[in-house]
Amino acid sequence: MAETIxxxxxxxxxxxxxxxxxxxxxxxxxxxxxxxxxxxxxSALATLFLVLYLTRLxxxxxxxxxxxxxxxxxxxxxxxIILAAANVPLALLALWNAWKGLQNAGNLGNIDAPxxxxxxxxxxxxxxxxxxxxxxxxxxxxxxxxxxGRYGVVMKGA
Numbered sequence: 583m584a585e586t587i588x589x590x591x592x593x594x595x596x597x598x599x600x601x602x603x604x605x606x607x608x609x610x611x612x613x614x615x616x617x618x619x620x621x622x623x624x625s626a627l628a629t630l631f632l633v634l635y636l637t638r639l640x641x642x643x644x645x646x647x648x649x650x651x652x653x654x655x656x657x658x659x660x661x662x663i664i665l666a667a668a669n670v671p672l673a674l675l676a677l678w679n680a681w682k683g684l685q686n687a688g689n690l691g692n693i694d695a696p697x698x699x700x701x702x703x704x705x706x707x708x709x710x711x712x713x714x715x716x717x718x719x720x721x722x723x724x725x726x727x728x729x730x731g732r733y734g735v736v737m738k739g740a
Contacts, residue, residue, distance in 0.1 A: 584643030591634035592727050598627035599720035606713060614690045618680075625677060628716075649733025655726075662722040665715050672712040679705035 605620030647655050683701030687693045693702055 584638050584641040587634050587638045587641070588643060591631050591638060592724070594627045594634065595631040595720055595723055598624045598631060599717065601627065602713065602716055602720070614693070618690070625673065628673070644737045645730045645734030646737050647730060647733055648735045649729060655729060658722055659726060662719060662726060666719045666723075669712065669715045669719050672708060672715060676705055676708040676712045679708060
């Protein structure tokens with residue numbers, strides 16, 4: 583069961599990363615409604631990933647890397663873990679400011695109103711950091727998954 587959970591966790595984070603890219607595309611194209619739907623979907627999938635990942639760990643399923651270039655793998659893993667932990671508050675702050683701005687606007691057509699601007703300005707400021715970090719975490723997570731698939735050894739007792 584833990585292997586199935588592991589597979590689904592990877593599927594959710596891969597789709598989350600792809601939908602994140604769609605969300606960036608939509609906002610650059612000026613499609614705010616599609617952007618909002620994409621970002622909420624990406625966030626929900628990332629949350630589902632975290633639940634599945636923690637469930638898998640709780641079930642005791644863990645792999646140890648036994649391949650070449652161990653130091654490079656550890657450096658990748660450490661950067662991934664640190665930035666994954668940092669991405670949670672970054673994403674929450676970005677979502678919070680977008681939600682507060684939308685709440686003040688009433689609908690997407692009013693987000694340029696003066697009362698909403700401070701929230702969307704903060705949202706934009708946070709996402710300048712959040713999106714690159716989220717993408718780095720997603721991509722390095724995919725790389726780690728592939729490396730563990732090739733060189734990983736399931737730990738005893740799992």
